Amino acid sequence: MEDAGVLIIDKPAGITSFGVVKKIKKWLRVKKIGHGGTLDPLATGVLPIFINKATKIAQFFLDMEKTYEVTMRLGLETDTQDIEGKPLRVTENIEVSLEEFLAVMEKFKGKIKQVPPPYSAIKVGGIPLYKWTRRGFKIDVPPREVEIYDLQIKKFQPPEVEFTVTCSKGTYVRTLCADIGKKLGCGACLARLRRLRTGPFSIEKAISLEFLREAVRKDRWQDYLVDINTALEHLSAITLDEQQENWVKHGRFIFWPEKLTKPLIRGLNKEKKLIALLQPKQVKNGVQLRPVRVFVTS
Numbered sequence: 001m002e003d004a005g006v007l008i009i010d011k012p013a014g015i016t017s018f019g020v021v022k023k024i025k026k027w028l029r030v031k032k033i034g035h036g037g038t039l040d041p042l043a044t045g046v047l048p049i050f051i052n053k054a055t056k057i058a059q060f061f062l063d064m065e066k067t068y069e070v071t072m073r074l075g076l077e078t079d080t081q082d083i084e085g086k087p088l089r090v091t092e093n094i095e096v097s098l099e100e101f102l103a104v105m106e107k108f109k110g111k112i113k114q115v116p117p118p119y120s121a122i123k124v125g126g127i128p129l130y131k132w133t134r135r136g137f138k139i140d141v142p143p144r145e146v147e148i149y150d151l152q153i154k155k156f157q158p159p160e161v162e163f164t165v166t167c168s169k170g171t172y173v174r175t176l177c178a179d180i181g182k183k184l185g186c187g188a189c190l191a192r193l194r195r196l197r198t199g200p201f202s203i204e205k206a207i208s209l210e211f212l213r214e215a216v217r218k219d220r221w222q223d224y225l226v227d228i229n230t231a232l233e234h235l236s237a238i239t240l241d242e243q244q245e246n247w248v249k250h251g252r253f254i255f256w257p258e259k260l261t262k263p264l265i266r267g268l269n270k271e272k273k274l275i276a277l278l279q280p281k282q283v284k285n286g287v288q289l290r291p292v293r294v295f296v297t298s
Helices: 018-028 052-056 096-104 129-134 173-184 209-217 242-249
Strands: 005-011 034-035 044-051 066-074 076-078 087-090 110-114 144-157 159-167 188-198 237-239 254-257 265-268 274-283 286-294
Touching: 005 018, 005 209, 018 034, 018 044, 018 209, 034 052, 044 052, 052 237, 066 173, 076 237, 096 144, 096 173, 110 173, 144 173, 159 188, 173 188, 242 265, 242 286, 254 274, 265 286
Parallel strands: 044 188, 076 188, 237 265
Antiparallel strands: 005 044, 034 044, 066 159, 066 188, 076 087, 110 144, 144 159, 254 286, 265 274, 274 286
């Protein structure tokens, strides 16, 4: 039986998320592999890597909220909105108090509009925006609504400010830094970014690439593989009888008499093994469950 599950990697700086996937695929020699949410080369932290059958669940983690540890540099605006970009404006004398910073930060909590940065992977006409920018084209992209659930300042020592942010899918933290800088009047950019959490996966459970490489050499890497059912423990579960299990395995709808409110439900057999992910639809006298991902077919 092939190994399947999720590796929670602490991505180092200086490598793309695809680069991490490429390395791990080479080391493990697995058939299928993918990651759950891109991190820029500058960023470090939690990068879930889905192995073999676990790639079936990767899409369900992309929409989850994420938490980052952020360091922003006041007084510097760049073309990429981060410290590695070309300087556009430098403010030498930064006259911003902690009270002023907190007042401005408060305005960015909740639902906000963000204009995606020019160096982003959003596609325009089938081509990533950063490629248009590199070719010298200025493309106007409409603002998008994102949500900032929490902002907590950790250290205020201008020109650097450290804070944590918990936000929705699609939030550009470098744009958040740049927009805060504009409101303050001194400009700002992202200096460092570390992802602490994506959905149920936290940095406390993450391992480095070096640690994984050593585990592969010792043939112990499977010890750090989170099985699919455990990775999905945040979802409610129901236990299927033998007939229901058989129907689900063949992609058939089943009826459930009790109310189920969650958008996805784990279907387990009597041994508590994950059979499928089920999508509920309210019908008369109960719920109709449709298999959207089946993990056991025999």
